[in-house]
Amino acid sequence: MHWLLLKIQSTEQQADQLSDALMDLGALSVSIEDAHADTLAEQAIFGEPGDPPPGIWQQNIVTAMLASDADVPALLAAVQAELQLDGLKYQLEQIEEQDWVRATQAQFDPIRVTDTLWIVPSWHQAPNADAINIVLDPGLAFGTGSHPTTHLCLSWLAQLPADLVGNANVLDYGCGSGILAIAAKKLGAATATGVDIDPQAVISSRDNATNNQVNAVFYDSADYLHGQFDIVVANILSSALMVLAPVIAQSCKNGGKVALSGILESQQTMLLTHYAEWFEMDAPIQQEGWVLLTGTKKCL
Ligand SMILES: C[S@@+](CC[C@H](N)C(=O)[O-])C[C@H]1O[C@@H](n2cnc3c(N)ncnc32)[C@H](O)[C@@H]1O
Known part of the structure; x- marks a missing residue:
């Protein structure tokens, strides 16, 4: 038994809409992390040479927990169409059942x-x-x-x-x-x-x-x-x-x-x-x- 953890990079302005769209499309849970709080973690996830520095457009990370059989490409296409976005930056991770508590807790920092x-x-x-x-x-x-x-x-x-x-x-x-x-x-x-x-x-x-x-x-x-x-x-x-x-x-x-x-x-x-x-x-x-x-x- 496992789940899929989808992390999408978003602007602060789009994060709420993105979160709503993911829930509408069947996400089991969604959270929004303020990437200001941990720019190093954000860079570790998304950073690539030549990317704009954090804080300019890498403001939030929207994390969605999905069922293991979720059609992620279709979901991403639907989100992009609904919000009229191009080229979402995302990371997909498989979470094993025993990691569920850790994965959930990891979304909440002091x-x-x-x-x-x-x-x-x-x-x-x-x-x-x-x-x-x-x-x-x-x-x-x-x-x-x-x-x-x-x-x-x-x-x-x-x-x-x-x-x-x-x-x-x-x-x-x-x-x-x-x-x-x-x-x-x-x-x-x-x-x-x-x-x-x-x-x-x-x-x-x-x-x-x-x-x-x-x-x-x-x-x-x-x-x-x-x-x-x-x-x-x-x-x-x-x-x-x-x-x-x-x-x-x-x-x-x-x-x-x-x-x-x-x-x-x-x-x-x-x-x-x-x-x-x-x-x-x-x-x-x-x-x-x-x-x-x-x-x-x-x-x-
Ligand atoms: C946005 S939450 C705020 C929770 C908390 N005070 C905070 O600042 O995070 C709003 C809360 O107001 C409650 N609420 C909505 N309408 C209300 C009303 N007419 N009387 C009392 N509580 C109400 C909701 O159930 C909800 O728990």
Whole structure:
């Protein structure tokens, strides 16, 4: 029994589309690696004399796990036709059954948020033992730290003044894996609360908090929320952020901070205008086409 591991070189802009196309065409799983994180590994895979240096167009590696009988040439042709790409650079590897765990784990490296905040899969040594290390394995809920929307929230939390996050009551609205609530608590928050409409996310969040020896509470409905919070972080899609704006505003104390993520550049003006009803909004922070909007709750 074996699988095929297909690694395709991609620009950052095309990686998501490529990933979607591979899943549509029957890939068993797909992951996107930010090749900035490990340009040496990338060169080892794709580098050839005369190639442009990494970082110019070799931005991402999209890795797909395929069934052993997958028709790879047909799949590549279909991907190229769908995305109107020419000459994809790829590498194909056969993975034996006993290598499955290793192959999957090899796709997830520690993620540096700041020098002092890292997300570390449980099978890795922490690169900086003195840092705040959140132990998190990819699971059923969104939020490993690799996605720009999560990364933006984590960086923002990590860079808040210590006297602001310290002793704050933090709400993670749309907690997924619980990563933001766990980070907030590890950064010194007095309390961390998460809420998610997906019951599996709540289970994952509780498990992850336990694994990190963090005391945080997670609910599957906002109905359980009482009182107001000093900091509200919500990494949900912009359509949900639009609908939830009054609830998010109501959950935040006057003078409290909000961080909104999951927003594309093209959507930021709509969100900024809407949230300006309740918050003094800051300049947007951008990463890879995604935008983080932050603000301070007005005393209305
Ligand atoms: C993009 S994930 C974010 C997970 C994590 N907070 C992070 O930053 O990586 C969005 C999460 O919001 C949840 N969600 C979507 N709509 C929601 C709603 N109306 N109320 C609460 N949670 C919601 C989803 O189930 C999902 O787990």
